[in-house]
Amino acid sequence: MNSILRSVLSEELERVSKNRQVYKKKLEAFPYGALVTKNRGSHFVNYLVYRKGAKVKTDYVRKGDLERIKMLISKRENIAEQIKVLEEQKKDLEKSLKESNMKVAKR
Amino acid sequence: MIQNFKEVLEILDKTGGNKYVVLIGSWAEYLYEECNVISGFISNIKTKDIDFLIENINKPRNEIDIIKAFREHNFEIEMAANEIYRIIKGDFEVEFLAAMIGGVYSYIKVPAFKLPHVEALTHIDMLLIDPVEINYSDIEIRVPNPYIYILHKMVINKRRKEKKEKDARAIANLLIHLDNIADEDRLMYYYNKLSKKEKRLIVEYVTDNNLVGYFPRLK
Numbered sequence: 001m002n003s004i005l006r007s008v009l010s011e012e013l014e015r016v017s018k019n020r021q022v023y024k025k026k027l028e029a030f031p032y033g034a035l036v037t038k039n040r041g042s043h044f045v046n047y048l049v050y051r052k053g054a055k056v057k058t059d060y061v062r063k064g065d066l067e068r069i070k071m072l073i074s075k076r077e078n079i080a081e082q083i084k085v086l087e088e089q090k091k092d093l094e095k096s097l098k099e100s101n102m103k104v105a106k107r
Numbered sequence: 108m109i110q111n112f113k114e115v116l117e118i119l120d121k122t123g124g125n126k127y128v129v130l131i132g133s134w135a136e137y138l139y140e141e142c143n144v145i146s147g148f149i150s151n152i153k154t155k156d157i158d159f160l161i162e163n164i165n166k167p168r169n170e171i172d173i174i175k176a177f178r179e180h181n182f183e184i185e186m187a188a189n190e191i192y193r194i195i196k197g198d199f200e201v202e203f204l205a206a207m208i209g210g211v212y213s214y215i216k217v218p219a220f221k222l223p224h225v226e227a228l229t230h231i232d233m234l235l236i237d238p239v240e241i242n243y244s245d246i247e248i249r250v251p252n253p254y255i256y257i258l259h260k261m262v263i264n265k266r267r268k269e270k271k272e273k274d275a276r277a278i279a280n281l282l283i284h285l286d287n288i289a290d291e292d293r294l295m296y297y298y299n300k301l302s303k304k305e306k307r308l309i310v311e312y313v314t315d316n317n318l319v320g321y322f323p324r325l326k
Contacts, residue, residue: 012152019149019280026283067323074320075286082279 030076128159206232261312
């Protein structure tokens with residue numbers, strides 16, 4: 001019974017780890033940072049603010065690109081959230097697998 | 108587990124029943140991965156239930172004795188008080204489902220499969236829109252198209268109780284792999300085919316779960 005449990009846990013751990021890698025790779029394709037709107041006297045201007053190494057960069061966002069960037073940031077946030085979920089799952093699975101292996105070693 | 112799944116498909120294939128059902132649930136996700144329906148997709152954990160949605164309770168015209176076929180392959184057959192058969196092997200269970208007709212009866216007779224009752228569910232008929240036909244281990248089987256599969260999970264999410272979170276993870280996992288403009292178009296194409304109520308439930312789900320990035324044209 002224990003070996004079946006360990007095999008299920010290992011299989012699940014492998015799946016979670018693989019998915020985590022795939023998500024991280026996906027994340028790279030999305031823009032980093034946050035959208036900031038600044039008042040420039042008579043009009044508002046949008047910028048994408050992000051960190052590159054030690055520097056904080058500010059890129060101008062054209063009006064026509066605004067919606068698209070908003071959507072991309074929303075997708076990125078969603079993926080980042082899912083990575084967190086997978087990391088928690090990974091921790092739990094590793095813990096369960098360790099406990100299961102210890103039980104076998106004690107016998 | 109996979110062996111049991113293959114055996115179930117083989118039994119259906121032998122009876123010809125595979126042509127009249129659509130495989131739904133987590134095993135459909137498994138086939139999205141295994142048969143590369145969604146490139147790079149890794150499915151969530153598979154459950155011990157294999158669910159099939161019966162497309163038309165009166166087809167095929169030549170009845171298939173599905174219970175007899177499973178019994179011949181040493182599946183345990185039990186009948187619950189509501190006259191729904193349970194088809195079991197070890198801790199594996201095969202279930203047949205159908206669409207609710209008229210929103211009244213939660214069980215329905217399936218003459219084509221000689222089943223006195225199967226569970227009938229609302230909104231499940233969505234999964235019959237443009238199913239994908241795939242070949243798995245030389246067996247032809249249909250699975251819901253992934254876009255409809257996602258939308259259906261969103262529609263039923265509120266009634267899923269303890270399965271809510273698992274479903275939410277499945278939706279997120281699928282959407283992450285279907286994130287280009289062509290996929291957005293397909294999602295909208297199938298969204299537009301749905302009823303007002305289904306559309307409202309999807310909008311609620313998308314808003315509550317911050318998934319607007321995948322549905323930029325949703326109103």
